[in-house]
Amino acid sequence: MQHLPPEALALCALGEAGPEDTAHLDSCTECTAEVTALQRVVTAGRAPAAPEALPRPPSQVWAGIHDRLGLSDAARTDPFEAAPWNPAPPVEAPTTSGASPVPLDSVRKRRERRRLPQILGAAAAAVVLAAAGTWGISRIVADRTETIAAVDLDPLPAYSESGRAEVDQRSDGGRELVVTATGSGAQGFREVWLIAPDVERMVSLGTMEGTEGRFTIPANLDLDEYPIVDISDEPFDGNPTHSGDSILRGVLDP
Structure with a gap:
Protein backbone atom coordinates (compact mmCIF):
# COMPACT_ATOMS: atom_id res chain seq x y z
CA MET A 1 0.00 0.00 0.00
CA GLN A 2 1.37 3.40 -0.98
CA HIS A 3 1.04 5.90 1.86
CA LEU A 4 -0.10 9.52 1.61
CA PRO A 5 2.69 12.08 0.97
CA PRO A 6 3.52 14.52 3.80
CA GLU A 7 1.72 17.40 2.05
CA ALA A 8 -1.52 15.41 1.96
CA GLU A 30 -0.17 4.23 9.74
CA CYS A 31 -1.33 7.35 7.87
CA THR A 32 -4.19 7.81 10.35
CA ALA A 33 -1.67 7.83 13.21
CA GLU A 34 0.44 10.46 11.39
CA VAL A 35 -2.62 12.68 10.84
CA THR A 36 -3.62 12.32 14.51
CA ALA A 37 -0.14 13.42 15.63
CA LEU A 38 -0.22 16.44 13.31
CA GLN A 39 -3.72 17.37 14.51
CA ARG A 40 -2.35 17.72 18.04
CA VAL A 41 0.08 20.34 16.77
CA VAL A 42 -2.69 22.15 14.87
CA THR A 43 -4.96 22.13 17.94
CA ALA A 44 -2.17 23.48 20.16
CA GLY A 45 -1.41 26.26 17.66
CA ARG A 46 -5.05 27.33 17.36
CA ALA A 47 -5.91 27.15 21.05
CA PRO A 48 -5.97 30.49 22.91
CA ALA A 49 -3.35 30.95 25.57
CA ALA A 50 -4.65 30.24 29.07
CA PRO A 51 -1.97 31.45 31.50
CA GLU A 52 -4.23 30.89 34.49
CA ALA A 53 -4.05 27.12 33.83
CA LEU A 54 -0.24 27.02 33.85
CA PRO A 55 1.37 25.41 36.89
CA ARG A 56 3.05 27.73 39.38
CA PRO A 57 6.84 27.66 38.81
CA PRO A 58 9.13 27.01 41.79
CA SER A 59 10.43 30.05 43.69
CA GLN A 60 13.97 29.42 42.48
CA VAL A 61 12.85 30.29 38.94
CA TRP A 62 12.10 33.89 39.96
CA ALA A 63 15.29 33.96 42.04
CA GLY A 64 17.28 33.07 38.93
CA ILE A 65 15.49 35.74 36.86
CA HIS A 66 16.07 38.31 39.59
CA ASP A 67 19.80 37.60 39.78
CA ARG A 68 20.27 37.43 35.98
CA LEU A 69 18.55 40.77 35.40
CA GLY A 70 20.17 42.44 38.41
CA LEU A 71 16.88 43.64 39.87
CA SER A 72 16.68 45.58 43.12
CA ASP A 73 16.04 44.00 46.53
CA ALA A 74 12.53 45.48 46.45
CA ALA A 75 11.65 43.03 43.64
CA ARG A 76 13.27 39.97 45.23
CA THR A 77 9.95 38.48 46.45
CA ASP A 78 8.54 35.83 44.13
CA PRO A 79 5.65 37.60 42.27
CA PHE A 80 3.71 34.32 42.20
CA GLU A 81 3.37 34.56 45.98
CA ALA A 82 1.28 37.70 45.56
CA ALA A 83 -2.53 37.58 45.47
CA PRO A 84 -4.12 36.71 42.09
CA TRP A 85 -4.37 39.64 39.76
CA ASN A 86 -7.68 41.45 39.48
CA PRO A 87 -8.40 44.67 37.62
CA ALA A 88 -7.89 47.53 40.04
CA PRO A 89 -11.03 49.52 40.80
CA PRO A 90 -11.14 53.03 39.45
CA VAL A 91 -9.62 55.69 41.66
CA GLU A 92 -12.37 57.70 43.23
CA ALA A 93 -12.19 61.40 43.68
CA PRO A 94 -11.38 62.67 47.20
CA THR A 95 -14.40 63.03 49.43
CA THR A 96 -15.15 65.68 51.99
CA SER A 97 -14.33 63.23 54.81
CA GLY A 98 -10.73 64.38 54.71
CA ALA A 99 -9.24 61.10 53.33
CA SER A 100 -5.95 61.53 51.50
CA PRO A 101 -6.01 60.89 47.71
CA VAL A 102 -4.21 57.77 46.44
CA PRO A 103 -1.11 58.68 44.38
CA LEU A 104 -1.51 57.51 40.78
CA ASP A 105 2.11 56.35 40.66
CA SER A 106 1.49 54.00 43.58
CA VAL A 107 -1.58 52.53 41.92
CA ARG A 108 0.34 51.99 38.66
CA LYS A 109 3.17 50.14 40.43
CA ARG A 110 0.71 47.96 42.31
CA ARG A 111 -1.05 47.01 39.04
CA GLU A 112 2.24 46.16 37.35
CA ARG A 113 3.32 44.03 40.32
CA ARG A 114 0.02 42.09 40.25
CA ARG A 115 0.16 41.61 36.48
CA LEU A 116 3.69 40.16 36.45
CA PRO A 117 2.57 36.51 37.02
CA GLN A 118 0.15 36.75 34.11
CA ILE A 119 2.82 38.28 31.85
CA LEU A 120 5.29 35.52 32.73
CA GLY A 121 2.61 32.85 32.23
CA ALA A 122 1.61 34.21 28.84
CA ALA A 123 5.26 34.28 27.75
CA ALA A 124 5.71 30.65 28.80
CA ALA A 125 2.58 29.63 26.86
CA ALA A 126 3.89 31.44 23.77
CA VAL A 127 7.19 29.56 24.00
CA VAL A 128 5.40 26.21 24.25
CA LEU A 129 3.18 26.95 21.23
CA ALA A 130 6.13 28.19 19.18
CA ALA A 131 8.10 25.03 20.00
CA ALA A 132 5.15 22.83 19.03
CA GLY A 133 4.76 24.64 15.72
CA THR A 134 8.47 24.41 14.96
CA TRP A 135 8.47 20.69 15.77
CA GLY A 136 5.51 20.07 13.47
CA ILE A 137 7.00 22.01 10.55
CA SER A 138 10.46 20.48 10.90
CA ARG A 139 8.97 17.00 11.06
CA ILE A 140 6.96 17.52 7.89
CA VAL A 141 10.04 18.83 6.07
CA ALA A 142 12.32 16.06 7.36
CA ASP A 143 9.81 13.31 6.53
CA ARG A 144 9.21 14.36 2.93
CA THR A 145 9.66 11.10 1.01
CA GLU A 146 8.10 9.61 -2.10
CA THR A 147 7.75 5.93 -2.86
CA ILE A 148 9.12 5.43 -6.37
CA ALA A 149 9.06 1.62 -6.61
CA ALA A 150 7.57 -1.30 -4.69
CA VAL A 151 7.08 -5.07 -4.79
CA ASP A 152 5.52 -7.83 -2.68
CA LEU A 153 8.15 -10.41 -1.77
CA ASP A 154 7.27 -14.06 -2.35
CA PRO A 155 8.73 -16.97 -0.39
CA LEU A 156 11.00 -19.46 -2.09
CA PRO A 157 10.53 -23.23 -1.62
CA ALA A 158 10.96 -24.43 1.98
CA TYR A 159 9.92 -21.03 3.36
CA SER A 160 6.49 -19.60 4.21
CA GLU A 161 7.30 -15.97 5.07
CA SER A 162 5.82 -12.97 3.26
CA GLY A 163 7.19 -9.48 2.85
CA ARG A 164 7.30 -6.24 0.91
CA ALA A 165 9.98 -3.88 -0.38
CA GLU A 176 16.25 4.01 0.88
CA LEU A 177 15.03 0.43 0.50
CA VAL A 178 12.41 -0.29 3.16
CA VAL A 179 11.93 -4.05 3.64
CA THR A 180 9.32 -5.75 5.82
CA ALA A 181 9.01 -9.49 6.50
CA THR A 182 6.63 -11.47 8.70
CA GLY A 183 9.30 -13.60 10.33
CA SER A 184 12.37 -15.72 9.74
CA GLY A 185 12.98 -19.42 9.42
CA ALA A 186 16.62 -18.69 8.71
CA GLN A 187 19.24 -20.97 10.21
CA GLY A 188 21.82 -18.17 10.13
CA PHE A 189 21.26 -14.44 9.61
CA ARG A 190 19.21 -12.63 6.96
CA GLU A 191 20.95 -10.45 4.38
CA VAL A 192 19.25 -8.05 1.94
CA TRP A 193 20.45 -7.89 -1.68
CA LEU A 194 19.74 -6.08 -4.93
CA ILE A 195 20.34 -8.49 -7.82
CA ALA A 196 20.60 -8.12 -11.59
CA PRO A 197 18.28 -10.20 -13.84
CA ASP A 198 21.18 -12.48 -14.77
CA VAL A 199 21.37 -13.46 -11.06
CA GLU A 200 25.15 -13.14 -11.34
CA ARG A 201 25.68 -9.51 -10.36
CA MET A 202 24.42 -8.49 -6.93
CA VAL A 203 24.94 -5.86 -4.24
CA SER A 204 24.53 -6.48 -0.51
CA LEU A 205 22.72 -3.68 1.37
CA GLY A 206 23.14 -5.14 4.87
CA THR A 207 21.69 -7.57 7.38
CA MET A 208 18.09 -7.51 8.59
CA GLU A 209 16.91 -7.97 12.18
CA GLY A 210 13.29 -8.07 13.24
CA THR A 211 10.38 -7.49 10.88
CA GLU A 212 11.54 -4.26 9.22
CA GLY A 213 14.78 -2.84 7.90
CA ARG A 214 15.82 0.40 6.16
CA PHE A 215 18.85 0.34 3.88
CA THR A 216 20.57 3.19 2.02
CA ILE A 217 20.84 2.52 -1.72
CA PRO A 218 24.21 3.60 -3.20
CA ALA A 219 23.83 6.79 -5.21
CA ASN A 220 25.42 5.31 -8.35
CA LEU A 221 23.34 2.10 -8.32
CA ASP A 222 20.85 1.88 -11.22
CA LEU A 223 17.72 0.06 -10.05
CA ASP A 224 16.88 -0.77 -13.67
CA GLU A 225 20.02 -2.92 -13.70
CA TYR A 226 19.43 -4.35 -10.20
CA PRO A 227 15.63 -4.65 -9.86
CA ILE A 228 15.47 -7.90 -7.84
CA VAL A 229 15.10 -7.61 -4.06
CA ASP A 230 16.33 -10.72 -2.28
CA ILE A 231 16.53 -11.77 1.38
CA SER A 232 18.93 -14.66 1.89
CA ASP A 233 19.72 -17.09 4.71
CA GLU A 234 23.45 -16.67 5.38
CA PRO A 235 25.52 -19.03 7.56
CA PHE A 236 28.03 -17.67 10.05
CA ASP A 237 30.99 -18.79 7.95
CA GLY A 238 32.69 -15.46 7.21
CA ASN A 239 31.98 -15.77 3.47
CA PRO A 240 30.62 -12.41 2.15
CA THR A 241 29.10 -13.92 -1.03
CA HIS A 242 25.46 -14.96 -1.41
CA SER A 243 24.81 -18.37 0.13
CA GLY A 244 22.46 -19.36 -2.69
CA ASP A 245 19.67 -19.93 -0.16
CA SER A 246 17.01 -17.23 -0.64
CA ILE A 247 14.05 -16.77 1.71
CA LEU A 248 12.06 -14.01 -0.07
CA ARG A 249 12.38 -12.46 -3.52
CA GLY A 250 10.57 -9.99 -5.76
CA VAL A 251 11.18 -7.68 -8.74
CA LEU A 252 10.71 -3.95 -8.16
CA ASP A 253 7.90 -2.35 -10.14
CA PRO A 254 8.52 1.40 -10.60
Missing part, protein backbone atom coordinates in the same frame (compact mmCIF):
# COMPACT_ATOMS: atom_id res chain seq x y z
CA LEU A 9 -1.10 14.40 5.60
CA ALA A 10 -0.71 18.05 6.59
CA LEU A 11 -3.88 19.02 4.66
CA CYS A 12 -5.80 16.19 6.35
CA ALA A 13 -4.66 17.45 9.76
CA LEU A 14 -5.94 20.91 8.83
CA GLY A 15 -9.34 19.45 7.94
CA GLU A 16 -8.92 19.84 4.17
CA ALA A 17 -8.75 16.17 3.16
CA GLY A 18 -10.04 15.21 -0.28
CA PRO A 19 -12.34 12.21 -0.91
CA GLU A 20 -9.46 9.96 -2.00
CA ASP A 21 -7.37 10.89 1.05
CA THR A 22 -10.32 10.24 3.37
CA ALA A 23 -10.88 6.83 1.78
CA HIS A 24 -7.19 5.99 2.22
CA LEU A 25 -7.27 6.96 5.92
CA ASP A 26 -10.21 4.61 6.48
CA SER A 27 -8.01 1.64 5.59
CA CYS A 28 -4.48 2.77 6.60
CA THR A 29 -3.69 2.86 10.31
CA GLU A 166 9.60 -0.17 -1.18
CA VAL A 167 12.09 2.35 -2.53
CA ASP A 168 11.71 5.78 -0.89
CA GLN A 169 13.12 8.92 -2.53
CA ARG A 170 14.08 11.47 0.16
CA SER A 171 13.86 15.22 -0.29
CA ASP A 172 17.69 15.40 -0.22
CA GLY A 173 17.89 13.08 -3.26
CA GLY A 174 18.95 9.97 -1.37
CA ARG A 175 17.15 6.64 -1.69
